[in-house]
Amino acid sequence: MRALVTGASGCLGRALVEELAAHGWDLRTTARMPAALPDFMAADLVTADLRPLLAGVDVVFHCAALSSAWGAEAEFIAANVTATRRLLDAAERAGVMRFVFASTPSLYADGTDRLDVAEDAPLPGRCVTPYAHSKRLAEQMVLAADGQMRCNAIRPRAIYGRHDRALLPRLIGAMRRGTVPMIGGGRALIDVTHRRDAARAMILAASAPGGRVWNVTSGRAFAFRDLVEIAGRRSGLRFRRLPIPYSLAMSLATAAEAFARSRGGAEPALTRQAVASLGRSLTLDISAARRDLGYRPLVSFEEGLAECFA
Template sequence: MKIVIVGASGNIGSALVREISSSGHEIVGVARRVPEVTPRAEHLASVRWESADIATSDLDPLVAGADVVVHLAWLFQPSHDPDLTWASNAVGTRRLLDAAGRQGVPAVIVSSSVAAYSPGQGTPVDEDWPTDGPSSAAYAREKAYVERLLDVFELEHPDTRVVRVRPAFVFQRSAATAQRRLFGGPLLPGRLLDPKLIPMLPVPTGLQMQTVHSGDLARALAAAIERPVRGAFNITTDDVLDRDALAEVFSAKALDVPAGVVRHALGAAWRLHLVPAPGNLFDALMRLPVMSAERAKAELDWQPQHTGREALEAFLEGVRHGAGSTMPPLDPKSSGPLRSREFGTGIGSRP
């Protein structure tokens, strides 16, 4: 089987490559920045790397002859340039789907997100919950738009097996430094997240979130590759990280902070280019539904090997130690301070 993984060098992609590298399949990793591989290592490697940008490259040659295309590429930054993220995430996804359709790819698997869902109403939601996005944040808007693209693609290509994977927040140790940079900014020292330095943990009132370890998500994706399944799958652990759970993670006393105060402070800091995450992304976080992963457990025979707390702890431990990998997007050497023209307005994190 030939498997083309678009966005293979990122947080999720690197985990999927690890998961299926010994499967015996032909694996093609597509990324804008590919890892450096010596000629000898390339000859022995189980993955062949191709450099491409889904927003501009000719994608037909990359997906031609593929049995499965797995789309994991996503551009989160620069949040101050929504035209750029839209061109990569929304238009790029459409271009990739168009290429897969022209080439007659039998199966397409796309990583959506919990952030595609409309606001929740208290009880865990299954995959039939509306996907209109929880806020006006570009990330949520673009994820919801990708869901509409997949709706159209399924109608136009009924013989193609289409799988949408909607994970909770995805963490692993080797992606920690890169994620710290994307969400907290390059000037946030990882050592500040050491529980020894946090006797009091401010938590927005009403916050609850779900997480999943990258390795567990990779196993769900691998199952979707191998099994004749279709449709959407929520991928998350059962535990929900709320005020008390977060306080336990940090061994700190929780301090309730009004969500409106956090939102306004974050919005002001974002407008001043002090933080990379805008206030309306915080709105999305506060409105996300709690997901049920019962379908994935039943049809993918999937069970997480890590709890949500363990996934978050792996991220925090990685941040404190500056963890990363040799994959270009996850390389800690590229996760330091940015030049002023880049922060929020220039080069972001591409696949």
């Protein structure tokens, strides 16, 4: 089987390349910037001719995305919606048999605590961030395209591990600055997913019946303050914990974003997405992935964290 991995230079993409190679898949990889990866072809999925990428490909694993707490809505739509639509169309024309999309559980977030959320749980009428909105639109397109080309998606929660550029780097950055905000006292529950667990779930989804989406986590939820404690011990950094009420944190983030836009748009230290992600509980029910895919989390947070400091 020949697979195309988009976003192959990212945390999930690299994990997929490793897992697929270990199981004997023939690989083609792509990202916007050059990378030392198997049969690599640099491409911007929004503008490039996608036919060379898809020639001879049986399965597409679509990991490429603009995943950020900050940015213009038009940028998220281009990178996450337009690119996905173009890739779906090109893959179907090329005779690709399977298409697996890396979605996000951010589309569940509504500003309240949500626990053990299943895939059929009601979604908010309005997504809380442009990122979540764009991924929701892209996921809808992927599932609607299921037909002769079987299309599935996974919603992995808080991917971390080697090559992570978001979750742990941001946390470690706050530790190095000397203060970690504890929004709502750090009591919010958060699922995490090691990159290898997420990659294995995508591979399992490639052989499942089409038109489905599955939640994916590493099977254990942590209070944010406990994640900070574990990461703090592992890093050896000294820092203080600053309790902040949720409403105050959201007001500060709103003001920080307005100030950042007035100064040219650089991402502020505190964003509304960060406040919502770290100040409200969001945990996922992964029983469908266990049942339908035979998915089993293999990497504990402590094990996964070790590779981030190796």
